[in-house]
Amino acid sequence: MSEPGNRLGRLFSWDAAVVLVTVVVVLVASGAVENFGTSRNFTFLLLDLLPIALIALPMTFIIVTGEIDLSVASTLGLTSAVMGSLWDAGLSIEMIIPLCVVLGAILGAVNGFFVTVLKLPALAVTIGTLALYRGLAFVVLGDGAVADFPRDYTSWVTGTIGDGPIPNVLIPLIVVAALFGLVLHATPIGRSVFAAGAGEQAARFAGIRTGRLKFWLYVVSGAVAGVAGVLWTLRYSSARADNGFGLELAVVAAVLLGGVSIFGGKGTLPGVLAGVVLLASLQNALRLQDVSNEALNIVTGVLLIVSVLLPNIVSSARTALRRRNRATAPGAVSPER
Amino acid sequence: MSRRFITGAVSAGLVLVLAACSGTTKNDSTDAGAQQSTAAANPNAAAKEGVKMAFLPKQLNNPYSDIEVSGGKTALDELKGEYKLVGPNDASASSQVSYINTLIQQQQNVIGIAANDPNAVCPSLNQARSAGIKVVAFDSDAAKDCRDVFINQATTQGIGEALAKQAKDLSGGSGEIAVLSATPNATNQNAWIEVLKKELAKPDYAGLKLDKIAYGNDDDQKSFQEAQGLLQSFPNLKVIVSPTTVGIAAAARYVSSSSYKGKVAVTGLGTPNQMRAFVKDGTVKQFALWNPADIGYLAAYAGVALSSGQISGKEGEKFKAGKLGEYTIGASGEIVLGPPTTFDANNIDKFNF
Numbered sequence: 001m002s003e004p005g006n007r008l009g010r011l012f013s014w015d016a017a018v019v020l021v022t023v024v025v026v027l028v029a030s031g032a033v034e035n036f037g038t039s040r041n042f043t044f045l046l047l048d049l050l051p052i053a054l055i056a057l058p059m060t061f062i063i064v065t066g067e068i069d070l071s072v073a074s075t076l077g078l079t080s081a082v083m084g085s086l087w088d089a090g091l092s093i094e095m096i097i098p099l100c101v102v103l104g105a106i107l108g109a110v111n112g113f114f115v116t117v118l119k120l121p122a123l124a125v126t127i128g129t130l131a132l133y134r135g136l137a138f139v140v141l142g143d144g145a146v147a148d149f150p151r152d153y154t155s156w157v158t159g160t161i162g163d164g165p166i167p168n169v170l171i172p173l174i175v176v177a178a179l180f181g182l183v184l185h186a187t188p189i190g191r192s193v194f195a196a197g198a199g200e201q202a203a204r205f206a207g208i209r210t211g212r213l214k215f216w217l218y219v220v221s222g223a224v225a226g227v228a229g230v231l232w233t234l235r236y237s238s239a240r241a242d243n244g245f246g247l248e249l250a251v252v253a254a255v256l257l258g259g260v261s262i263f264g265g266k267g268t269l270p271g272v273l274a275g276v277v278l279l280a281s282l283q284n285a286l287r288l289q290d291v292s293n294e295a296l297n298i299v300t301g302v303l304l305i306v307s308v309l310l311p312n313i314v315s316s317a318r319t320a321l322r323r324r325n326r327a328t329a330p331g332a333v334s335p336e337r
Numbered sequence: 338m339s340r341r342f343i344t345g346a347v348s349a350g351l352v353l354v355l356a357a358c359s360g361t362t363k364n365d366s367t368d369a370g371a372q373q374s375t376a377a378a379n380p381n382a383a384a385k386e387g388v389k390m391a392f393l394p395k396q397l398n399n400p401y402s403d404i405e406v407s408g409g410k411t412a413l414d415e416l417k418g419e420y421k422l423v424g425p426n427d428a429s430a431s432s433q434v435s436y437i438n439t440l441i442q443q444q445q446n447v448i449g450i451a452a453n454d455p456n457a458v459c460p461s462l463n464q465a466r467s468a469g470i471k472v473v474a475f476d477s478d479a480a481k482d483c484r485d486v487f488i489n490q491a492t493t494q495g496i497g498e499a500l501a502k503q504a505k506d507l508s509g510g511s512g513e514i515a516v517l518s519a520t521p522n523a524t525n526q527n528a529w530i531e532v533l534k535k536e537l538a539k540p541d542y543a544g545l546k547l548d549k550i551a552y553g554n555d556d557d558q559k560s561f562q563e564a565q566g567l568l569q570s571f572p573n574l575k576v577i578v579s580p581t582t583v584g585i586a587a588a589a590r591y592v593s594s595s596s597y598k599g600k601v602a603v604t605g606l607g608t609p610n611q612m613r614a615f616v617k618d619g620t621v622k623q624f625a626l627w628n629p630a631d632i633g634y635l636a637a638y639a640g641v642a643l644s645s646g647q648i649s650g651k652e653g654e655k656f657k658a659g660k661l662g663e664y665t666i667g668a669s670g671e672i673v674l675g676p677p678t679t680f681d682a683n684n685i686d687k688f689n690f
Binding site for chain 2: 034035038040041044048087088090091092093094095138142143144145147148150152153154158232235236237238240242243245246284287288290292293294297
């Protein structure tokens with residue numbers, strides 16, 4: 001969408017539009033939906049979108065390179081299950097948390113190995129590990145739940161700063177999101193990610209080791225899913241094998257809605273975060289209005305389809321306009337790509 | 338790659354070693370910090386009108402919970418309260434939490450909840466209670482320190498014993514049996530199965546052998562397949578006991594259309610309407626259940642009694658529940674609905690739910 005040097009294109013870029021729509025939705029909901037704009041609701045909303053936002057960060061990188069990771073929710077579940085069983089075994093929580101993050105990274109490395117070393121299609125690999133990791137989670141913890149986590153930790157995760165509306169967990173999330181945003185949009189690594197997504201061959205000729213890049217992206221994705229698993233477990237004070245079931249689809253939906261192309265090469269992190277906030281706010285507002293789940297799903301589905309369709313319509317309209325301009329004004333210079 | 342990897346691994350190892358030195362473990366004492374309502378109940382207080390009560394079942398569009406909450410609606414109409422129904426589409430542990438949060442926002446007076454996970458809903462239920470909302474658990478309990486009362490359809494012991502007795506009667510006193518349950522983490526199903534196992538260990542039941550506990554996840558298709566699998570794996574099976582309405586119907590449907598009809602008994606907990614055809618065609622001889630509508634009805638009366646200050650959830654307090662008569666709160670806030678009813682060819686046509 002964003003063509004360098006084309007200011008109009010930048011202004012009407014998809015991700016800018018998503019940010020705008022999100023702001024409008026939040027403002028309208030605050031005015032029109034009773035109890036939406038309260039500080040307590042703000043806290044609930046942020047706590048609900050936290051795991052999705054967190055996992056969406058590395059997912060953005062992966063989808064921009066043209067790959068996908070559907071195993072994130074199962075990684076979250078397996079991490080949660082392992083966390084529960086280690087806690088039951090008497091390990092200290094300070095020991096368990098880093099172990100869980102390392103476990104997530106290892107699970108991500110397994111995906112990375114299959115995708116980059118064995119050159120298997122990411123979709124097939126991560127659907128496979130989606131089932132595998134979830135199955136392992138049930139092997140680890142069976143059908144039980146572990147719930148007696150230390151109160152200090154659980155209340156910190158669900159708590160807010162100075163009993164205000166801002167959850168304790170928001171600050172680290174903002175820091176991490178800023179970090180991911182900087183890496184994607186202002187470093188050579190980020191440029192390599194876009195290059196790998198735009199054209200793998202060309203990127204390789206330009207000296208980018210796309211395989212290694214993708215491998216580490218999967219490792220980071222797994223580690224972040226591990227962090228999300230820890231946070232999820234503490235937030236609900238319940239380690240279970242079925243934690244985060246189906247979350248991968250919410251994440252991918254938010255990323256695509258945020259203007260990342262499923263074919264790779266395009267997308268921005270602010271757009272993705274706006275996508276996460278948009279979906280979560282809509283859900284929250286509609287629930288406060290007692291809208292049924294079925295209607296919620298329909299809204300989400302329609303939004304997704306529109307988000308995939310609209311950019312295509314806009315870009316083909318632009319191309320048509322350009323052609324017409326070229327036809328009517330011979331000699332006019334049009335920005336070529 | 339290798340050098341960087343080693344550096345990373347070493348630093349990760351260091352972090353772990355450091356973390357291992359000190360820490361909070363399971364064995365450190367944690368205070369439960371249970372919330373006790375300090376308000377004294379006044380049994381003579383008038384029942385409030387206009388009480389806003391929201392029902393949050395395990396999941397929506399489940400025939401059993403639909404009947405449960407319909408009883409709640411009837412009761413709230415009688416009490417001139419406001420009834421609301423919300424809930425997730427999937428019965429996962431954490432899915433109920435955001436609904437509880439929504440109900441806090443909407444300033445309901447009472448939340449009636451069938452918990453998918455007794456602990457996952459705990460923090461948000463306690464937030465609701467500190468916002469002045471009364472919490473009535475029904476059908477599947479939440480942790481004891483996050484609700485005011487629990488409406489128990491029957492004692493766990495009573496149900497487990499009834500299931501064991503059904504298995505014994507239908508097998509003729511000896512043979513192989515199997516259980517087809519709901520989800521592996523369903524609080525109530527697991528509790529009943531525990532009692533069933535204890536009963537089976539008694540000398541009275543020495544002739545019965547429990548082959549397997551299968552899980553159909555309260556999904557019709559999966560339950561059907563699990564029933565099929567049980568009969569294929571255990572050719573000598575005499576009885577399938579399914580303590581869930583979805584499971585018993587799926588198992589009965591499979592058996593009635595297979596060569597096992599008349600040879601393998603299906604029993605457990607089901608509703609008369611879904612089981613009627615199978616009782617008439619001889620697939621099912623008997624099964625049991627309480628009236629689910631009465632659970633919701635009792636939950637609504639308990640909710641309004643709490644909201645009106647007639648009860649506070651302490652043992653020994655009494656309240657009136659409309660057509661069901663007077664109830665007394667038992668230990669740890671438990672209110673038992675009554676014994677389950679056994680349905681068979683003789684009485685099934687008297688019931689319509």
